Amino acid sequence: MKEDIINRAKDVLDANFQEGGFTIPSKGLYPFQWKWDSGFIAIGLAHYNTDHAKKEIETLLNAQWDNGFIPHIVFHTDDDSYFPGHDFHRSDLHPLSSKKYKSTGMTQPPVTGFILQDMLNIVDDKEDMLNFIEEQIDKVYDNHVYFYENRDPQNEGLVYIYHNWESGTDNSPVWDDIWNTMNPPEYTFERKDTTHVDASQRPSKREYDHYLYIIDIAKQNNYDDAKIAELSPFLVQDPLFNAMLIKSNQALINLYGLIGGNEDKIKRLLNWQSKSIKCFNEKLFDSELGAYVHYDLRNERAIRHITSSSFSPFFANIPNAERAKTLVQTMMDKFGGEDKYLCASFDPTDERFNPRKYWRGPVWINMNWMLYIGLKNYGFTNMASQIRKDSIELIERYGFFEYFDCRKDTGDEKSTGYGGDNFSWSAALIIDLLKG
Numbered sequence: 001m002k003e004d005i006i007n008r009a010k011d012v013l014d015a016n017f018q019e020g021g022f023t024i025p026s027k028g029l030y031p032f033q034w035k036w037d038s039g040f041i042a043i044g045l046a047h048y049n050t051d052h053a054k055k056e057i058e059t060l061l062n063a064q065w066d067n068g069f070i071p072h073i074v075f076h077t078d079d080d081s082y083f084p085g086h087d088f089h090r091s092d093l094h095p096l097s098s099k100k101y102k103s104t105g106m107t108q109p110p111v112t113g114f115i116l117q118d119m120l121n122i123v124d125d126k127e128d129m130l131n132f133i134e135e136q137i138d139k140v141y142d143n144h145v146y147f148y149e150n151r152d153p154q155n156e157g158l159v160y161i162y163h164n165w166e167s168g169t170d171n172s173p174v175w176d177d178i179w180n181t182m183n184p185p186e187y188t189f190e191r192k193d194t195t196h197v198d199a200s201q202r203p204s205k206r207e208y209d210h211y212l213y214i215i216d217i218a219k220q221n222n223y224d225d226a227k228i229a230e231l232s233p234f235l236v237q238d239p240l241f242n243a244m245l246i247k248s249n250q251a252l253i254n255l256y257g258l259i260g261g262n263e264d265k266i267k268r269l270l271n272w273q274s275k276s277i278k279c280f281n282e283k284l285f286d287s288e289l290g291a292y293v294h295y296d297l298r299n300e301r302a303i304r305h306i307t308s309s310s311f312s313p314f315f316a317n318i319p320n321a322e323r324a325k326t327l328v329q330t331m332m333d334k335f336g337g338e339d340k341y342l343c344a345s346f347d348p349t350d351e352r353f354n355p356r357k358y359w360r361g362p363v364w365i366n367m368n369w370m371l372y373i374g375l376k377n378y379g380f381t382n383m384a385s386q387i388r389k390d391s392i393e394l395i396e397r398y399g400f401f402e403y404f405d406c407r408k409d410t411g412d413e414k415s416t417g418y419g420g421d422n423f424s425w426s427a428a429l430i431i432d433l434l435k436g
Contacts, residue, residue: 044428113248
């Protein structure tokens with residue numbers, strides 16, 4: 001059974017790999033290259049096709065802007081089956097954007113640093129991979145410089161996101177509190193995602209109005225970070241995003257140590273790391289909820305909801321031992337139970353929870369992969385094993401879908417996975433979970 005799943009997962013990745021040297025997340029629904037998807041995909045590829053794994057990362061980094069920014073979507077083709085496309089985003093408005101690649105003007109969680117380290121750990125030919133990393137690592141470092149110099153207006157060591165799509169958790173109920181502070185215009189546009197997926201599983205039309213309005217504000221200011229920090233109604237310090245940055249900081253420190261030299265860069269990374277972890281623990285932990293939460297920087301208030309992102313600090317070694325126990329207890333109390341798969345993307349005890357709708361409740365394999373590694377590293381082996389077991393069982397039961405209902409009994413005999421089918425990161429990370 002294990003080898004069968006691995007072989008099927010390889011088939012998914014091979015079918016989604018494109019001639020341009022990148023992997024699409026899912027045919028039809030996501031026809032381009034996504035930043036954090038490519039990172040997770042490269043982990044799966046590293047287990048059996050090192051050339052494709054390296055190409056995945058190289059192609060992504062080739063689209064980097066001159067200021068170190070890496071966009072969340074790279075439009076390698078003129079495929080018009082996705083909205084909003086490059087003609088809406090207009091990355092060319094920024095003077096330092098890539099002249100070679102059309103892209104969005106927003107980013108996604110900075111996973112690339114720890115991805116490079118994982119690729120090195122996976123492959124047999126360490127020398128070859130370390131040579132590749134030496135060629136690419138400065139681009140990833142420059143991306144971190146971009147974040148700390150342009151996305152940390154209060155010099156706290158915590159960077160902001162200016163759009164919910166930058167979080168990776170696109171329509172999380174967390175954002176509802178921000179939408180309530182906004183009143184964007186009604187946009188007229190043709191949705192493309194709902195021609196591939198049941199509309200009930202996707203963000204609403206009104207949610208899209210908010211999404212497009214935030215992009216319009218950024219475009220009106222030529223994607224200038226200082227102007228966005230001043231004017232955007234959405235300005236959030238996200239625990240998942242910042243945990244990924246901290247995890248990648250440490251990976252860059254480790255990799256530069258292996259490569260040798262680069263003492264100035266290592267020193268700078270260590271300084272960022274110290275400040276970031278300290279402020280993360282002081283500002284984003286909610287002791288009453290027993291979890292890390294998002295912080296609305298525009299309105300200077302915590303957004304007090306528990307999500308799978310609340311537990312992502314495990315992956316980056318951010319909480320101390322005592323706080324880690326509190327987090328595990330919160331996860332067990334809110335997200336656990338014999339009737340549920342771990343780990344739902346939003347608090348199942350909250351009235352906003354929806355087990356079938358994108359990031360409003362379903363289980364995601366990429367989050368489970370991170371939680372499995374983090375929990376295992378902290379010594380919570382039983383819960384880590386449960387998350388791994390649940391992830392594999394979901395794939396066995398439904399296939400390589402984008403996301404899954406956390407309820408073991410959905411009350412529907414025709415129950416299935418949701419979102420895109422033959423989804424690349426689900427396939428890639430199951431390979432890693434099964435090989436690990």
